[in-house]
Amino acid sequence: MLAAMAEAQARGGTLVLGGGFAGSYVAKLLKEQGATIVSPENFMLFASLLPEAASGTLEPRHVAVPLRLMCPHADLVLGRAVAHDVDRQRVRVETEEGIVNLTYENLVVALGAIPRVLPIPGLADHAFGFKDLADAIALRNHVLLRLEAAAAAPTEAHRRRELTFVFVGAGYAGVEALAELSDLARDAIRYYPDEVRATPQHWVLVDAAPKILPEIPTDLGQYAAGQLERRGVDIRVGTTLESVGPHEAVLSDGDRIVTSTLVWTTGARAHPMLAQFGLPLDDRGHVKVDSMFRVEGLPHIWALGDCARVPNEATPGQPDPPTSQHALRQARRLAKNLRGDPKPYRYRMLGQVATLGRHKGIAEVFGLHFRGFLGWWITRSYHLYQLPLISRKLRVVTDWTVALLFRRDIAELGMLGHPRRLGDE
DSSP states (O other): OGGGOSEEEOGGGEEEEOOSHHHHHHHHHTGGGOEEEEESSSEEEOGGGHHHHHHTSSOGGGGEEEHHHHOTTEEEEEEEEEEEETTTTEEEEEETTEEEEEEOSEEEEOOOEEEOOOOOTTHHHHOBOOSSHHHHHHHHHHHHHHHHHHHHOSSHHHHHHHTEEEEEOOSHHHHHHHHHHHHHHHHHGGGSOHHHHTSOOEEEEEESSSSSOTTSOHHHHHHHHHHHHHTTOEEEESOOEEEEETTEEEETTSOEEEOSEEEEOOOEEEOGGGGGTTOOBOTTSOEEBOTTOEETTEEEEEEOGGGEEOOOTTSTTOOOOSOHHHHHHHHHHHHHHHTTOOOOOOOOOOEEEEEOSTTOEEEEETTEEEEHHHHHHHHHHHHHHHSOOHHHHHHHHHHHHHHHHSOOOOOOOTTTTOOOOTTOO
């Protein structure tokens, strides 16, 4: 219906750009007041569980929350915002059926961030990202295909190349993805021929920082590094990636690693479309807002999440980091502000959590540090608490229960989304 209209008013007067964690929760928490969400997907990705979806511990659909279920009082326009008229309070949206102009009384900008890609030779052509569901599924299929390639390899050198995996970026995403996928590969390799099982896997974690997981307390970071090293992970800190080829990665320490797999998980940058919308940006491209989430100089426009520099009155001078924990609290406060209970944003972080593969994890909660099985259990419990919808929580718990009872599924499903043309053999 919207596609046939030249112009439409946002439901309840509030237009939300972005269906990620921050934007979807604002729309959900506005309740009967209503909103219109503009998003290129009809789901919100719960990114904290992406590593487990990549490893097959979780069914990928279970970490994608349908926006129409999550936000029953919101309209959804499937498309991308391509232009913004500040004076007329109107956003132009490009949909599959054409252009839709949406007017608003309040605009909420929650476009999130995109991967930060450096001008490293070969990176764009030969590296995998790890930002969305498509990345996770593609990486899982690629890892399983490398095991198949190792089984077909004519020489040990070839097998070693296929069983070498390089991850660049030792923050949460890189560490958790490596831990989960290395578990997957070690589980799967038991079904392969003797020569494949006898060939050592080489998992490499590279980061320019002096330690892995620099965001967390030092003792937990050291525990995480120790756990990974005990599993044979080759940690290269204080090291950068110099170039990537189809079968090699060259590091700044001079090492040339022969591999068919390089995964880039190094940071993010603000969404580039922000520069097109006439919003004030800081030197890193984030939208400038005050502690009420109001965009500077634009009283009817608000911004939050990874695309904004959000001042937190509980941590003066330190804007919020880009975590789902902060995005949820920001969304709660902004929804209340839009519903007529305006207060500045103030939130003190509860802690930080991360998984390190099967039954291992780290957690800092209210200043207390947990590691090992207890850290893993706390991490999973917190993720489950944050996941919206009872139906999604139950699906995830079911997946976790099945994973305790059975080995991981090792089917490679790279053909999904690429059906044969009718008539082709």
